[in-house]
Amino acid sequence: MKQYAKWISSVITLASSLVMVNPASADTTINSFDDFTSGALYGSWISATIDSGPTAYSITATNYGSNYKYNPVDGSGEKTIELTVTLSSSAPQAGKLGPIVELIDGDGTDYIFAWYGQNNGHHVLTKPLNQPNSIVAAGSVAGLNLATLTHLHLQLDPSSYTSGYTIAWENLRLTGAPGPLITAPSYDPSTHEFMLTWKSSPGKTYTIQQTADLSTAFAPLITDIPSDGASTTTTVIMPDGNSGFLRVQQQ
Numbered sequence: 439m440k441q442y443a444k445w446i447s448s449v450i451t452l453a454s455s456l457v458m459v460n461p462a463s464a465d466t467t468i469n470s471f472d473d474f475t476s477g478a479l480y481g482s483w484i485s486a487t488i489d490s491g492p493t494a495y496s497i498t499a500t501n502y503g504s505n506y507k508y509n510p511v512d513g514s515g516e517k518t519i520e521l522t523v524t525l526s527s528s529a530p531q532a533g534k535l536g537p538i539v540e541l542i543d544g545d546g547t548d549y550i551f552a553w554y555g556q557n558n559g560h561h562v563l564t565k566p567l568n569q570p571n572s573i574v575a576a577g578s579v580a581g582l583n584l585a586t587l588t589h590l591h592l593q594l595d596p597s598s599y600t601s602g603y604t605i606a607w608e609n610l611r612l613t614g615a616p617g618p619l620i621t622a623p624s625y626d627p628s629t630h631e632f633m634l635t636w637k638s639s640p641g642k643t644y645t646i647q648q649t650a651d652l653s654t655a656f657a658p659l660i661t662d663i664p665s666d667g668a669s670t671t672t673t674v675i676m677p678d679g680n681s682g683f684l685r686v687q688q689q
Contacts (some may be wrong), residue, residue: 494606
């Protein structure tokens with residue numbers, strides 16, 4: 439399954455011991471719909487034509503339909519929900535198709551995010567996580583707890599459009615949290631060892647990536663670094679001498 443990673447780049451000129459840290463925004467994949475299967479189907483989707491492909495989950499149906507999926511995710515700190523879909527129907531610009539995403543957290547809080555009245559085509563749809571279209575249930579604690587997201591419902595409301603449509607679910611993610619900020623870099627020129635400390639999240643794992651210059655793609659130096667909690671430290675050996683670029687990436 440594809441993963442959208444949280445990352446931060448650190449521009450490093452080791453010969454002069456100059457370190458510049460440039461934070462970047464983060465993201466959390468809820469589902470990339472690679473070979474996706476539903477836990478249950480409702481409405482017209484019970485008898486729909488479904489293609490669980492390697493890059494999208496496509497449903498061809500008529501009238502309203504929905505699904506259920508147990509889909510635990512920790513989206514702590516994120517600000518925005520982003521849905522990528524492709525819509526098609528027999529009416530080229532129907533302006534009726536409404537993709538809907540329903541998220542439920544561990545205490546039963548249930549938020550609905552809807553994008554009604556969409557035309558055919560490829561769409562990247564966004565909405566602030568604190569501005570759902572409706573709240574189905576408030577749960578025992580107010581607000582959607584992004585750290586304990588447990589269930590996912592996908593839906594399509596075709597409004598008054600009664601002919602067949604196809605919706606290809608391509609990616610669903612949360613965005614907006616800050617990446618892992620490097621706080622204490624230290625370089626030993628005699629050994630080419632670079633020690634990095636960054637702000638981390640409990641339970642996460644990280645990768646240190648490196649490139650000699652920004653015209654070359656980053657490659658991993660160390661992977662599967664477990665978080666030490668709020669702060670994590672590790673040491674890497676720079677493979678290309680006293681200059682290069684490093685970044686810390688949440689896996």
